[in-house]
Amino acid sequence: MVGTKTEGVMRLRPDDASALTDRVPAVDADASAHVVPHPARNLATGTLGKAFDVLDVIALSPKPLRFTDLLGLVDQPRGTLHRQVSNLIEEGVVLVNADGSYAPGLRLLKWAARAWSQNSFRIIAEPHVRQLHEATGETVHLGVLSGLEVIYVDKLETNQAVRMHSQVGNASPLYCTGIGKAMLALLDADQCAQRIQQFSYQRHTQATLYTPELLLAEIETIRTQGVAHDREEHEPGIRCVAAGIDGQDTGTIAGVSVTAPSYRIAEDALLRWEILVRETARSIEADMKAKMGPRSHE
Amino acid sequence: MVGTKTEGVMRLRPDDASALTDRVPAVDADASAHVVPHPARNLATGTLGKAFDVLDVIALSPKPLRFTDLLGLVDQPRGTLHRQVSNLIEEGVVLVNADGSYAPGLRLLKWAARAWSQNSFRIIAEPHVRQLHEATGETVHLGVLSGLEVIYVDKLETNQAVRMHSQVGNASPLYCTGIGKAMLALLDADQCAQRIQQFSYQRHTQATLYTPELLLAEIETIRTQGVAHDREEHEPGIRCVAAGIDGQDTGTIAGVSVTAPSYRIAEDALLRWEILVRETARSIEADMKAKMGPRSHE
DNA sequence: AATTGAGTTCCATATAATGGAACAAAATGA
């Protein structure tokens, strides 16, 4: 019986990419960085795949899209696209704004609330993540590999703020985040290489590893060290230490990390984190083995 | 409508209530919902509708379902259902647990995070909701009408607890919640009557209005008073005062509420809340009118 | 070894999605 005592609680926050606080200047001052399409899209197989493809474009677009905008982003004839969107609207997963632009619908919230609260990996990992948070006193993330991205499923913030935010459900690229790189290092050569090819690299900061070569070398290092560092590669001024979690026969690949602003991190803290984060990852793996068992198929 | 008891251990929530009592409401496999936007479920139109129907059953089930369980809940032949589920899995919206049971997938989180953060109604309502929270010092909910349910899109809790929880995305029935009843009172006679017929009533508490007649009378009262009361009709010991929000030509029907445990509510507070909640609803409506404009099409 | 139950695959058929083109409705602009 895995996770019989779920806390049906999900916290969402507006997409504020900053891993840390609101004081981060946000690199995306230049809109051009954001305009870049949607990196991790499925190759639409079947009717369902195509519909989700459209939903993806609508949901993941940084700006509201109207019909013609969509038409430019999705490779579909007008009539077809129109019907696909109509269906999505009728199903409540897409809604139409006042100006005719589309947005993802609230029906998705309901599904997601369940997806989060029922997720057995997250449930198993939670106590370990909390322990890491208490041990370090810094922000801790828990993320899961999904395609070319890491999807965050939990976050414990250094609670200095009055309100506690979370960015559950937000996604980041693999190549410029600690958890992302740690997960890549866990994949077998093929899987890893394949993804490294597919990324559409962007220099989020000066330190971003923005070529397959740089990334491959980094991942080699991560493999030997067992931890990954994000040295302000995603957000300026933000560092993190992460470790990958290999779900083995459960099929889950995930990661944990500790994050903090660079100026606050002492050398010895960094070392201590490496150990703690690695231990946390190992504990979670052990717990998964004990509580989840092998996956039956696929 | 939710355990605001901060003791953190015995938190009961709509979702996991069934984890304890195994009466299993068994996913309302009822009904012939037609005209309503996206009804609870059923009458799957097109391939997409059928797929979402399956997803709904998987996501909304109180207990993990394996293939044969699903087969009993969805009206589809084996071969068909198998392919539908396979497609959902391939698309990442359904995942397979270790024991072969299905669960909603994490891809939904990403969509939902966007749906929430982009939702213009929620954005407009937020400052008003926060103001109400500050004025009352009690838990405040913001919910939107979706089919036969209210989906909560925001929640400000009385922050006595260390961790702040939210149940964004959770859904509750219309007939036994303050916001739900307030929204019903806002609908035109047809829409209202239609839903009142479709509900599958359950006596959540002693006070639950569990027949169409009781409910209709209540709604009449709500119409004249402009506020709805939840007198421990959903959760024992929990009361709330709610007001409906009529989005007019935006098509949105929503509601706000103030919630607290019965023992803590003084008579004068109740009166004060009625006024504050109603004012909040009116302010949100005004803001919507100003900032959203009419919807272009159905 | 025989039997049941759960899950998966196959494939002729029916059904639903497709997409080009014609149509309607706003927005533009001269």
Next chain:
DNA sequence: TCATTTTGTTCCATTATATGGAACTCAATT
């Protein structure tokens, strides 16, 4: 103001896709 373009919507013969009954595999049970 009316013509013109842009944007969104509908139609329908064609084609691709989903359908579902049946046969099959693989474990558990007896």
